[in-house]
Amino acid sequence: MKLRLLILSTLFFSLSTQAVTPSPAQIEQFKKLPKAQQQALAKQYGVNLSNLSNNQNNKQIDNPDVVNERPDQKSRDSQSAGDEVTETEIDKGMRSQNQLKESGTKSVSSETDDSEKAQPKRKLKPFGYELFAGAPSTFAPATDVPVPHEYVLGPGDTVKIQLFGKEYKDYSLTIxxxxxxxxxxxxxxxVVGMxxxxxxxxxxxxxxxKVIGAKANVTMGEMRSIRIFVLGEAYQPGAYTVSSLSTIIHALFVSGGVTNVGSLRNIQLKRKGKIITTFDLYDLLLKGDTSKDLNLLPGDVVFVPPVNSTVGIDGEVKRPAIYELKGETSTQELIKLAGGLLSTAYPNASKLERLRSDGTRTVxxxxxxxxxxxxxxxxxxxxLRIYSVLDEMENVVSLNGHVHRPGRFSYKPDMRLLDVIGSITALKANPDLDYGLIVREEPNVRTVSALSFSLKKAFSSPHSAENLALQERDKIYVFAADEARKLDKLLARLKAQARLDEPAKVVNVAGHVRYPGNYPFTQNMTVADLIKASYDLQLETDMNYALLKSKNYRQNITEFDVISFNNPADLNKRLSPADKLYVFSINDEREEQFVDLINEIKRQxxxxxxQQLVTINGEVRFPGTYPLANNMSLKDLVAAAGGFTESSFMNSVNISRFNTNLKDKSEYSLIKLDLDSDTLNTYQLQPRDSIVVNKIPDWRDHETVKLLGxxxxxxxxxINKGETLAELIERAGGFTNEAFVDASIFTRSYLKEKEQALLADAERKLKRELVSAQINAGAAGSSETILSLLSELEGVxxxxxxxxxxxxLLSANDSVELRSGDSLIIPRRNSAVSVIGEVYSATAQVYTKDWDMDDYINAAGGFNQIAEGSDAYIIKANGRVVGNTGWFSSSDSIEPGDTIVVPTNIDPVPTLSIWRDVTSIIYQSTVALAAVAAL
Structure with missing residues (x-):
């Protein structure tokens, strides 16, 4: 048993590696094994059991592959794909038409589609040669096919004769x-010739x-081979040995087919030097007709002559290609060769490109x-080029945008907007009912224009003019309320129609609207219509001032009109193409929106x-320079500047007016204009006017002072104007019993700004000295000192x-007049004396009556290495600075709450003379911060 399994395993291994069909005996031996072992062996060696079991009963007759892909076919395909194709005028027309067809398939509601890419140029190929897109590998025609009754027997053929009846005999005989x-x-x-x-x-x-009681069954055995010749424009011409059943087509396949310069319509069969027949492969390819595909005899020659006349046909036909002509051929016959016209063909506009005798082309x-x-x-x-019908449908209107069922609708006479939209249910959720567009094409000039409509008005009055009448080819656009309008493609077409005397029918709205940008100019369009096109004004819009810009292109002049949204006449003002409306927020600066506009005015x-500019300064909300509008009044300019402020002086304004004769004289005149409602409304501004709005005398905003501690x-x-510090302390109820009045800390905002600038200047100088010290050799000590000083400045x-x-603090007559931002801190009583600066242990010591400065410094560990002991000084509790010796010489004794300061020795940095003042600022700030922290 093991030996048998070993033999079968070897058998299966050889079968899986060599793909040899097992013999019937081997199959029978395999079938005797248990099913589990059969499956195991089949799985191990990759043998399909179903094929093995059906091997004998369902033997497949496989015709061998006689041709493989031609070696040069791929290279020719790649070359043709990459070759530059000469494009004629007709090619351009075909390509342009293809682009129109492609663009027609896109959604018409998408107005922002990119420009269509150029369609690849199609190169016509000769018809029929793909049939032979291979090279011969072997020619072994199937021998198991039935033999036709017409087959002529000859020497070498084998016949099989079975005698049955009285006795049985089987013969295989060769002629x-x-x-x-x-x-x-x-x-x-x-039997020869039968x-x-x-x-x-x-x-x-x-x-x-001759045989009594016997009958015969006759079949063909192995048939003879014949030798033929395939010559001319065959892929591999030469002599071939083929089956005696072979025909002209077989011979062509044996030789690899016809080359690209060979004729498919005049293939000749020659026998003993005479043409027996000509075979037209088009009959086979187009009709399936093999009636002239004769059987070959030994010595026959299949000759392929060069191709003769050829013509091309392209466009809307079923098989665009280059076809070989056979005799005179009409355009109708050529179209028939190409399979006929497509349903989209428009034969009325066909073109024939022809070579002329002088070497030029004509159409x-x-x-x-x-x-x-x-x-x-x-x-x-x-x-021959056959163009297609136009994709642009006639007698239709289209519906696009924010609707449930966009598409085309059949146009009917007297058709109106609601005949297409029907009802509100045709719209998607949240539509814009106040603004829609109808894009209409002028039939005679093929330019487009736009009409706006309001679905809200149309639904409420379906029998009124609001339900617009439609025309053929109208495109209706409905927009969503929560999405910006997608109009780029339409706007681009409108801009492309612009001419010198006719600007693009486009208007613009900028600023404080829902959807700012460009919009189509529609018939009788007003400012209100433009606002609806942008959906609406935003919240906090300045309703008293908007600016409408119009451009006179011939004179290169920009003109302006002031628009008030509260004025119905301004809302109904008619727009012109290329107008631009500027809308402003009531709370935002306007200067940024006017920058480009002012520059444009200056260039003109x-x-x-x-120069059509005016300026307003002073007590208005947004002072600055503004465009001078037509008939602009003082009231308009004040509205442009956001209106008067709370502190504006309303009795008069000052106007500076520039006068010139534009030749040799100019001057400024100053005008004091009394303000009243008539003056504001009627006073007309002129170019370059400058208005100053004054503040009410003695106007003061709330001025505050902080009292802490x-x-x-x-x-x-x-505080009131002129109020003193003592008066304010009295208002605050005076001091508590714990108040350390002699240690008061009074700060003033403008002094703080001055000191902060001094600190910043000192920091810049220190950094410069540090760089210099690092560059100069031997300045290591100076660098350490500077780094120490910079560390003191950090964050101060x-x-x-x-x-x-x-x-x-206590006497009203001697007290300080207060300013806004002042601050007074009164700390609790303090019996300590602080030592800060360049000592080893900066600390606070309990006040000792008999101690002097040296005693307190020694208690803090004494001077460190970078201390300037001779310049030590005292900051008294009230902030007064007194020196021990030298430049602050004083005999003041040390008292509770005082601070002893030991400064840094700056001798290594002789150029930093500012540091003495900076040190005082630093330590005064330190003392003040400590007092605040102790509250």
């Missing part, structure tokens, strides 16, 4: 060179006559709907066109402290 077949029962029989049908009848007659227009043109004879080298300024009622107080915020003594 000898003399055409004789020797059958033992009958003797020699002369057809196979005649031979069967002849044998049966012989057996009946002949053909209306192939006429009989005479159908019979026109084509010549070699002609190319010349002798004939004065030990007050009975600390907080932020609004000036306090703006001003020294105030007790008398100024």
């Amino acid at each position: 000898d060179r003399n055409g004789t077949l020797i059958l033992p029962e009958t003797g020699p029989l002369q 057809s196979f049908g005649e031979f069967k009848t002849f044998i049966n007659e012989q057996i009946e006559q 002949v227009d053909l209306d192939l709907s006429k009989r005479a043109n159908k019979q026109k004879v084509v010549k070699s080298g002609d190319v 300024t010349n002798k004939q066109n004065q 030990e007050f009975k009622f600390p907080g932020t107080y609004v 915020e000036a306090s703006g402290r001003m020294v105030i003594d007790r008398k100024q």
Whole structure:
């Protein structure tokens, strides 16, 4: 058993690797194995059990592949794909038409589609040669096909004769060179020249006559081979040995087919130097007719002559290609060769491209709907182009955009807008009912224009003019309320129609609207219509001032009109093509929106066109320069500037007017204009006017001062003009019992800004000194000092402290007049003395009556290495600075709340003389911050 499995395993391995069909005995041996072992062996060696089991019963007859792909076919295909194709004028027309067809398939509601890409140029190929797109590998025609009765027997053929009846005999006999077949029962029989049908009848007659009680069954065995020649424009011409059943087509396939310069319509069969027949492959390819595909005899020659006349046909036909002509051919016959016209063909606009005798090309227009043109004879080298019908439908209107069922509708006379849309249910959710468009094409000039409509008005009054009448080819656009309008394609077409005397029918709205941008100019369009096109104004829109810009292209002048949305006459103002409406927010600056506009006005300024700008400053919300509108009044300019501020002086304004004769004289005149309602409305502005709106005298916004610390009622107080610090302290209820009045910290905002600038200047100088010290050799000590100073400056915020003594806090006559932003801090009583600066342990010491400065410094660890001990000084509790010796010489004793400061030695940086003032600012700020932190 194991041996048998081993043998079968070997057998299967050889079968899987060599693909050899097993013999019936081997199959039977395999079938005797258990099913599980059969499946295991089949799985192991990749054998299909179903094929194996059906091998004997369902033997397939496979015709061998006689041709493979030609070696040069791929290269020719790649070359043809990459070759430059000469494009004629007709090609351009065909390509343009294809582009129109492609664009017609796109959604017409998409107005932002990119420009269509150029269609690839099609190169016509000769018809029929793909049949032979291969090279011969072998020619082994199937031997198991039935033999036709007409087959003529000859020397070398083998016949099989079975005798049955009285006895059974089986013969396989070959016809000898003399055409004789020797059958033992009958003797020699002369059979050469007989057809196979005649031979069967002849044998049966012989057996009946010479063998009693026997009958014969006659079949063909192995048939003879014949030698033929395939010559001319065959792919591989030469001599071939083929089956005696072979025909002209077989011979062509054996040789690999016909080359691209060979004729498909004049293939000749020659026998003994004479043409027996000509075979037209078009009959096979187009009709399936093989009636002239004769069987070959030994020595026959299949000759392929060069191709003769050829013509091309392209466009709306079923098989565009280059066809070989056979005799005179009309355009109608050529179209028939190409399979006929497509349903989209428009033969009335056909063109025939023809080579002329002088080497140039010409084009002949053909209306192939006429009989005479159908019979026109084509010549070699002609190319017939059949154009398609236009994709643009006639007698239709289309509906696009925010609707459930967009598409085309049949146009009917007296058709109106609601005949297409029907009802509100035809629209998707959240439509814009106030603005829609109808794009209409003028039939005589093919230019487009736009009409706007309101579905809200049309639905409410279906029998009124709001339900617009439609025309053929109208395109209706319905927009969504929550999406920007997609009009790029339409706007581009409108701009392309612009001419010198006719600007593009496009208007623009910019600024504080829902959807700013360009919109089609519609018939009788008003400012209100443009606002509807942009959906609507946004919240907080300035309703009193908008600016309408119009351009006079011939004179290169830009003109302006002031628009008030509260004025019905302004809303109904008619627009012109290329107008632009500027809409502003009531709370936003306008300068950014006017930058380009002002620059444009300045560029247009010349002798004939004065600079149309006016300026307003002072107490208006948005001071600046504005375009001068037509008949612009002072009220209009104030509205452009956002209106008066709360502090505006309303009795008068100052106007500076520029006067010139535009030749040799100019001057400014100053005008003080009394303000009243009539003056505001009627006073007309001129170019370059400058208006200043004053502030109400003694106008003051809320000025506040902060009182922090030990007050009975600390907080932020609004002060009156001229109020002193003592008066404010009295209003705050005075001090608490814990107040350390002598340690008050009074700060002022403008002093803080001044000190902060001084700190920034010191930081810049230190960084410059640091770079210099690092460049110069031997300046390591200087670098360390500068780094130490920079670290002290880092993050320091000036306090703006001003020294105030007790008398100024308590006496109204001697006190300080307050300013907005002042701050007074009164800390609690403090019995400590602080030591800060360049000591080893900066700290606060309990006040000791008999101690001097040196005692407190020693208690803080003494001077460190970079201290400038001789310049140590005292910051008194009230902020006054007194020196120990030198430039602050004083004999003041140290008291509770004082701060001793040991500054840094700046001798390594002799150029930094500012540092002494900076040190005072730093330590004053430190003391102030410490006081605030202790509150």
